[in-house]
Amino acid sequence: MSELIALLQAGIMFGTVILYGSTGETLAEKAGNLNLGVPGIMYLGGIVGLMGVFFYEMNNPEPNKLLCIIIAMTCAFLAAVLGGLIFSFLTITLRTNQIVTGLALTIFAGGFANFFGGSLNRLAGGVGQISVATTSAAFRASLPFAKDLPPVLAMLLGFGFMVYLAVAVALFVDWFINRTSIGLNLRAVGENPGTADAAGIKVMLYKYLATCIGAGISGLGGLFYVMDYTKGTWDSDGGIERLGWLAVALVIFSGWKPRKGIWGAYLFGMLFWLFFYIPDLTRRSMELFKMLPYLVTIIVLVVVSMRRRRENEPPAGLGIPYFREER
Amino acid sequence: MTTDLKHAEPFIRISKRGVPFPVWKAMSIRALALLAALVLCAVIIFAIVKLNPLKVYVAMFEGAFGTNKRMWVTIRDMMMLLCIALGLAPAFKMRFWNIGAEGQILLGGIASAFCMIHLSGYLSTLPMMLLMFVLSIVAGGIWGLIPGVFKAKWGTNETLFTLMMNYIAIQLTAYFVALWENPIGSNTVGVSNARTKIGWFPELFGQAYALNVILVLVLTVLMFIYLRYSKQGYEIAVVGESLNTARYAAMNVPKVIMRTTFISGAVCGIAGFLAVSGASHTISTSTAGGRGFTAIIVAWLAKFNPFAMILISALLIFLDKGAIEIASRYNLNNHVSNMLMGIILFFVMGSEFFIDYQVKFRSGKQKEVQACRN
Numbered sequence: 149m150s151e152l153i154a155l156l157q158a159g160i161m162f163g164t165v166i167l168y169g170s171t172g173e174t175l176a177e178k179a180g181n182l183n184l185g186v187p188g189i190m191y192l193g194g195i196v197g198l199m200g201v202f203f204y205e206m207n208n209p210e211p212n213k214l215l216c217i218i219i220a221m222t223c224a225f226l227a228a229v230l231g232g233l234i235f236s237f238l239t240i241t242l243r244t245n246q247i248v249t250g251l252a253l254t255i256f257a258g259g260f261a262n263f264f265g266g267s268l269n270r271l272a273g274g275v276g277q278i279s280v281a282t283t284s285a286a287f288r289a290s291l292p293f294a295k296d297l298p299p300v301l302a303m304l305l306g307f308g309f310m311v312y313l314a315v316a317v318a319l320f321v322d323w324f325i326n327r328t329s330i331g332l333n334l335r336a337v338g339e340n341p342g343t344a345d346a347a348g349i350k351v352m353l354y355k356y357l358a359t360c361i362g363a364g365i366s367g368l369g370g371l372f373y374v375m376d377y378t379k380g381t382w383d384s385d386g387g388i389e390r391l392g393w394l395a396v397a398l399v400i401f402s403g404w405k406p407r408k409g410i411w412g413a414y415l416f417g418m419l420f421w422l423f424f425y426i427p428d429l430t431r432r433s434m435e436l437f438k439m440l441p442y443l444v445t446i447i448v449l450v451v452v453s454m455r456r457r458r459e460n461e462p463p464a465g466l467g468i469p470y471f472r473e474e475r
Numbered sequence: 476m477t478t479d480l481k482h483a484e485p486f487i488r489i490s491k492r493g494v495p496f497p498v499w500k501a502m503s504i505r506a507l508a509l510l511a512a513l514v515l516c517a518v519i520i521f522a523i524v525k526l527n528p529l530k531v532y533v534a535m536f537e538g539a540f541g542t543n544k545r546m547w548v549t550i551r552d553m554m555m556l557l558c559i560a561l562g563l564a565p566a567f568k569m570r571f572w573n574i575g576a577e578g579q580i581l582l583g584g585i586a587s588a589f590c591m592i593h594l595s596g597y598l599s600t601l602p603m604m605l606l607m608f609v610l611s612i613v614a615g616g617i618w619g620l621i622p623g624v625f626k627a628k629w630g631t632n633e634t635l636f637t638l639m640m641n642y643i644a645i646q647l648t649a650y651f652v653a654l655w656e657n658p659i660g661s662n663t664v665g666v667s668n669a670r671t672k673i674g675w676f677p678e679l680f681g682q683a684y685a686l687n688v689i690l691v692l693v694l695t696v697l698m699f700i701y702l703r704y705s706k707q708g709y710e711i712a713v714v715g716e717s718l719n720t721a722r723y724a725a726m727n728v729p730k731v732i733m734r735t736t737f738i739s740g741a742v743c744g745i746a747g748f749l750a751v752s753g754a755s756h757t758i759s760t761s762t763a764g765g766r767g768f769t770a771i772i773v774a775w776l777a778k779f780n781p782f783a784m785i786l787i788s789a790l791l792i793f794l795d796k797g798a799i800e801i802a803s804r805y806n807l808n809n810h811v812s813n814m815l816m817g818i819i820l821f822f823v824m825g826s827e828f829f830i831d832y833q834v835k836f837r838s839g840k841q842k843e844v845q846a847c848r849n
Contacts, residue, residue, distance in 0.1 A: 184634070238821060242828035247572050247634065248775045249824060251768055256817020262810035384810070390642065397635050435649040442642040445635065453631035473490060 150299065155418055155425045157303050160311060161377060162391075162417030163410075165190075167314045168369030169395025170413065171321050171406045175362035176232075177399060178325055179355045180338040180465040181239060184250025186366050187392025188257030189231040193367025194374040194388055195261035197224030199268060201283040216283040220371060228367020231257055232360040240355050243469040258389060265382035284380025287372075310372045317365060318406040325406075334358055338463035341470040351470055369395065397445045400452065403460040416441050488835045501830045508826030509790075512819040519815070524805045531801060538800020539793045549796050551684040554691040555749055556788040559770035561691075561698045562742030564779040565735050566619075567771070568702065570715040575622065575637025576767030578644030579740040581760075582618040583611035583747025585651055588758040591667045591751070592655055600677060607752055608745070615744015616737045618644065623736025627729035641767070648760045655758075664757045676753040687753045694742065699781040711735055743767070765813075772820055791816060 169186050176183045183189075200223030205211050235253050238244045288308040295302060325331040336344040337354045345351045373388055374380065394416055402409035423429060423437035452460055517528030524531075540546045559576050566573035590607045598606065618640060625631035657665040679685035702708040710731045714721045721728050750762050769791060777783035798812030
């Protein structure tokens, strides 16, 4: 029983990272922009958030916890929006291919993040690895009474605030896309930009905003990874990138519905950590067990494509650059 | 009337270029973009290490071509990248987004490493080489074919499918690394057959990497002919441009997709063979090392022309080696090379816009012309 709770806990931690990523990506894809730069954008959010508080903590012996959180989140969000802006400018204004541009963004941002993650401390004159203990503790702080509750409740209420924020953001984006008139316009842009344009919707503006704000949300996933998941340090073995790709997969898994992405994300997370909770695995079979989340993703992709249900189809204009004079 | 015209014409007007754009103009736009990117990179390097940007490029050149050995390593890596790009070209030309080169390389590598480790007492050099070559083609090809089959039959999204196949291949490699671990407990395979050199590329003309160059250059010519002059190459182009046209022309689209994905995976498998047998003589989860992604950009920027790919992979590898040299001289980590590569990609890809489209600013003259017409 306690092992099951531990697995669920690990799954929710892992799932939260990709939930941010996929919620942001859904927003962009609903506007017709297939942003494969999500791993890169999560990298940007993670590293710039970390850098922001790193300098703040370095210059203030007694950092204010609330300020730490605000600085980290603002830096992460803005950096990710900037990443989204690069992608938007290239694909929307200059009409480059979205897939190749997304990959280029991931290469760029991965290099940027791992470079600064690895050498920031040395550049700033310090020794060893970068670490922001105070901020990370602030991010991971749970409700004070959570520990005294029965185990299941203690687990469910014992996370840092960003876990709950991820669920709230996913539900909000879902409501926004499906239940508001702006969301309706957004979907129209993604389905058929030509028609939307004729109806007087500002296609370019919608595409830019959806992609950039979506990128900002994805970037928070990178921040959560750095602050909660790796506890305020930088790991340069490409962890964020893996999770970023899973976030892209989760968009399809959820059928472009963030509310379904919530449990999908936790399921992915549990599959990812399952090898850790199965007793007596040799290292070899452990490596094989780690395939599980990717195998399941493939199975889901295949099943979705075989069933071809209308509500699970991607936006019709996904991946196609819009040029008004070309129709 | 004039007040209306003020609003009639937007400040910036974009239109597709009607007449074919002269090649020299297109090339000079690309060259300008590249130059701008290199200047920006120099500024960034200067900001980090405070070194004269020109000296930076001299140091980068030394890093890539400074000694005879370095030059050959640079050439070897260039051939590797070129080989992967050659493999991706047919798939991407068909608009099949094969992001799975990493996995296909690893599978080719696993096949080669298997031969080196398990068959080294039984075969002499030539049959061993041939067997490794064939097995890596089959392994990589099948890894590419799997997503191809599902795409052909059910239209399964290949971007994510191939991507997930990468991670499965990585775990499979990790499994084999654990299986072949040498020495035990090191979690690496170690250099295989270091003494006997069985399964290693033989030296040609006194150069360890000459065979890599020959193999890949032959492949380059073959791929050029295949894509440009063969019937299958034509089918790939038609399927890529328009599925409906291909169906109307009675092409067997599923067959074309499956055949092309197999070829694409197979050539990437050869790249794995090059990496294991022709370069590192060992295998690890980082044998592909992100080159499967870089190669996509090589193939794309070259517009799938194999000869243009030679130039682009040379440029990217030069940057990579140069940035690593800068990083090691200044005790920084070498991820900086990916950052610089990204910047160059943004500029060169963005510049294509100015080749395909015309940008006109609002000018007084045009207004007069329109006024006359009215």
